[in-house]
Amino acid sequence: xxxxxxxxxxxxxxxxxxxxxxxxxxxxxxxxxxxxxxxxxxxxxxxxxxxxxxxxxxxxxxxxxxxxxxxxxxxxxxxxxxxxxxxxxxxxxxxxxxxxxxxxxxx
Amino acid sequence: xxxxxxxxxxxxxxxxxxxxxxxxxxxxxxxxxxxxxxxxxxxxxxxxxxxxxxxxxxxxxxxxxxxxxxxxxxxxxxxxxxxxxxxxxxxxxxxxxxxxxxxxxxxxxxxxxx
Numbered sequence: 001x002x003x004x005x006x007x008x009x010x011x012x013x014x015x016x017x018x019x020x021x022x023x024x025x026x027x028x029x030x031x032x033x034x035x036x037x038x039x040x041x042x043x044x045x046x047x048x049x050x051x052x053x054x055x056x057x058x059x060x061x062x063x064x065x066x067x068x069x070x071x072x073x074x075x076x077x078x079x080x081x082x083x084x085x086x087x088x089x090x091x092x093x094x095x096x097x098x099x100x101x102x103x104x105x106x107x
Numbered sequence: 108x109x110x111x112x113x114x115x116x117x118x119x120x121x122x123x124x125x126x127x128x129x130x131x132x133x134x135x136x137x138x139x140x141x142x143x144x145x146x147x148x149x150x151x152x153x154x155x156x157x158x159x160x161x162x163x164x165x166x167x168x169x170x171x172x173x174x175x176x177x178x179x180x181x182x183x184x185x186x187x188x189x190x191x192x193x194x195x196x197x198x199x200x201x202x203x204x205x206x207x208x209x210x211x212x213x214x215x216x217x218x219x220x221x
Contacts, residue, residue, distance in 0.1 A: 001166075004149075033210065041195050043150075043212040086149055093163035095140065095210075097149035 002027045002091050006098035013077050013105050021072040021101045023087035031090040032063050034072050036083050037100070043086070046072070077105045110134060111200050113213035120188050120220050128183040128216045132200030139181040140210065141173060144195040156181055157203075193220045 003026040013019055023032070034046040047054050047061040049070065054061055058077075063070040074081055084100040110133035120126050132139050138157045142150035152165035156175035170186040179200070185192055195217050199210040 031208075035212075041144075041197075041215045041217070043197065043199075045209060045211060048209040088150075093155065094165060095152045095155075097142075097151070099149045 001094070002029065002089060002096050004087065004089055004096050004098040006085075006087060006101050008101060009099070010102045011104070013103070015077060015079060015105055015107050017077050017105075018073070018075045019077060019103070021074070021085055021103075023070040023072070023098055025068050025070075025089050025096075027068070027091060028065070029068075029089040029091045032065075032070055033088050034061055034070070035086045035088065036081075037086060038083055046085075074103075077103075079105045079107055081105050111198065111211050111213035113196075113198055113216050115216060116214065117217045118219070120218065122188055122190060122220055124188050125184065125186045126188060126218065128185075128196050128198075128218070129180070130183070130198035130200075130213055131180045132198075133211055136200035136202050136211075137179050138201045138203060139175055139179065140199045140201070141181070141183045142197040142199070143167075143192075144197060144215075146194075150197055153183070188220045190220050193218060 005024045007022045031050045035043040049063045051065045058075045060073045086100045088097045112131045114129045140155040141153040144150040155163040159175045172184045175181045195215045197215045199212045201210040
């Protein structure tokens with residue numbers, strides 16, 4: 001099956017810093033989403049981005065489908081950005097998540 | 108608030124028992140997908156139901172089964188529970204197959220098997 005690798009696995013930032021999270025996938029995909037999982041386990045939609053670039057406030061994402069990667073940018077990080085960030089891809093009616101990036105933003 | 112609700116939120120079962128988890132999809136959505144998330148890992152795709160039929164399945168044994176009802180709500184049934192089945196179970200609803208369109212998740216059911 002398709003492999004999804006996220007990097008880095010862990011990231012510690014000072015409040016106000018910027019960061020880039022990466023998601024590599026091993027085969028062509030139909031779709032890609034980025035999620036933020038809060039401490040209670042809820043997966044919050046960030047971006048639905050099979051290709052191209054999107055921005056939502058301090059967050060933006062870029063997917064280059066031909067090169068099989070996606071990037072999530074977080075600017076001016078806040079403590080509330082802490083949590084686990086997942087990318088998930090869909091191919092042949094099956095979805096695959098990466099193992100996530102755990103982000104800790106310190107005040 | 109995604110509009111996807113799961114019940115119960117927490118559950119404790121004994122090895123060998125059977126369990127049923129429930130998911131109400133967001134209004135207007137016709138697809139429900141189920142995932143198992145073990146501690147410290149990403150969610151693993153169990154299966155997906157589209158218009159009441161299973162149309163995608165991950166690497167889970169047959170003792171994991173499901174149903175989707177005419178109102179597009181869904182159940183996940185697990186028979187002969189094993190200790191390794193302890194996990195957070197998540198459902199997601201969408202319009203169309205799996206993540207062909209944007210998927211929205213419920214808050215999950217945390218299952219503990221003892």
